[in-house]
Amino acid sequence: xxxxxxxxxxxxxxxxxxxxxxxxxxxxxxxxxxxxxxxxxxxxxxxxxxxxxxxxxxxxxxxxxxxxxxxxxxxxxxxxxxxxxxxxxxxxxxxxxxxxxxxxxxxxxxxxxxxxxxxxxxxxxxxxxxxxxxxxxxxxxxxxxxxxxxxxxxxxxxxxxxxxxxxxxxxxxxxxxxxxxxxxxxxxxxxxxxxxxxxxxxxxxxxxxxxxxxxxxxxxxxxxxxxxx
Numbered sequence: 001x002x003x004x005x006x007x008x009x010x011x012x013x014x015x016x017x018x019x020x021x022x023x024x025x026x027x028x029x030x031x032x033x034x035x036x037x038x039x040x041x042x043x044x045x046x047x048x049x050x051x052x053x054x055x056x057x058x059x060x061x062x063x064x065x066x067x068x069x070x071x072x073x074x075x076x077x078x079x080x081x082x083x084x085x086x087x088x089x090x091x092x093x094x095x096x097x098x099x100x101x102x103x104x105x106x107x108x109x110x111x112x113x114x115x116x117x118x119x120x121x122x123x124x125x126x127x128x129x130x131x132x133x134x135x136x137x138x139x140x141x142x143x144x145x146x147x148x149x150x151x152x153x154x155x156x157x158x159x160x161x162x163x164x165x166x167x168x169x170x171x172x173x174x175x176x177x178x179x180x181x182x183x184x185x186x187x188x189x190x191x192x193x194x195x196x197x198x199x200x201x202x203x204x205x206x207x208x209x210x211x212x213x214x215x216x217x218x219x220x221x222x223x224x225x226x227x228x229x
Contacts, residue, residue, distance in 0.1 A: 022196075022197070022198045022224050023194075023196065023197040023198070024195070024196045024197075024226060025193065025194065025195045025196065027193070027195070028195045028196060028226060031188055031190075031193075031195060032093075032195070032226070032227060034130065035093060035130040035131055035227075036093075036094060036130055037093070037094040037095070037096055037128075037129050037130055038093055038094070038095055038096065038129055038130060038131040038132065038133060038186070039095070039096040039101045039124075039127045039129040039131075039132055039133070040072055040075055040076045040079070040095065040096075040098060040101065040132075040133045041072065041101070041115055041123065041132055041133060041134050041135070042065075042068040042069055042071075042072045042102070042105075042112045042115050042116070043067075043068045043071035043072050043075070043135045043136070043137050043182075044068070044116040044134075044135065044136040044137065045064045045065075045067050045068050045071075045137055045139075046136060046137065046138040046139075047060075047064065047138075047139065047140075047142065048138055048139065048140055049139075049140040049141055052142065060142075061113070063142050064113075064142075065111075065112040065113055067142070067143055067210075067214075068112050068113075068116075069102070069112060070143075070210070070211070070214055071135070071137060071214055071217075071218060072098060072101075072102075073098050074211075074214045074215050074217075074218040075133070075135070075218040075221060075222065076095065076097075076098040078215070078218045078219050078221070078222035079091060079095055079222050079225060080095065081222070082222050082223070082225060083095070089228045089229055090228070090229060091225055091226075091227050091228060092227050092228070092229050093227040096127065096129055101127055104126055104127050104128075105123075105126065105127070108126045110123075110126065116136075119192060120132045120134060120187040120188075120189065120192045121189060121190075121191070121192050124187075124189030125189075129189060130188075130189055131186055131187060131188050131189055131195065132186070132187045132189065133184065133185070133186055133187075134184070134185050134187055135182055135183065135184040135185070135221070136182065136183045137180065137181070137182045138180070138181040138182075139179060139180045139181070140179050140180075141179075143210035143213060143214065179202075179203065179204055180201070180202050180204055180213075180217060181199070181200070181201050181202075182199070182200045182201075182217070182221060183197070183198075183199050184197065184198050184199075184200070184221055185197045186225075186226065195226075196225075196226045198221065198224050200217070200220055200221055202216075202217055202220060204217075
């Protein structure tokens with residue numbers, strides 16, 4: 001899967017009114033020198049709004065898992081972008097291809113949703129990596145009916161979630177208050193210690209397609225990632 005190119009004006013709009021809080025362990029440098037490869041886990045999705053009336057529990061689960069992988073893939077590609085040798089301070093750590101991560105999880109019988117509740121140490125053994133990126137996202141709306149992520153729900157959803165676009169609850173072009181939140185942690189596989197952590201709260205312009213919202217959000221997460229030269 002190739003990373004999508006997102007127009008700069010879109011990225012700027014999606015990054016508007018965002019805030020981050022960062023933490024780095026005093027032992028980060030000592031431990032990071034022994035790291036060779038890290039992995040990005042599927043994002044845990046936490047929905048805090050009213051559930052769509054037209055969807056079953058099973059259909060909602062499919063959407064959440066599709067969004068989980070969409071966030072995971074987008075973050076992976078934004079980190080790769082930050083690791084470019086042409087950047088002033090690139091990320092210097094090997095990142096396991098997201099396809100490999102998900103294939104190894106599937107081979108071990110670990111589904112997307114199951115991975116959310118497992119310990120970092122257990123997942124690191126399966127993935128054979130030195131550290132894991134674990135992220136939880138809270139939001140008030142589902143980003144898609146699943147179609148843009150390749151999920152067939154077998155029905156036409158009207159008014160609740162619209163095909164490939166965000167629910168148009170507000171006037172088009174209006175930016176809301178912070179309505180997507182994320183907590184992202186870099187966890188050492190040795191003992192599960194948190195080596196780096198960031199919180200991100202971002203306002204979202206709900207007129208944009210789901211993939212653009214996800215790209216803009218994960219771009220902000222990637223900007224502060226460590227292992228910089």
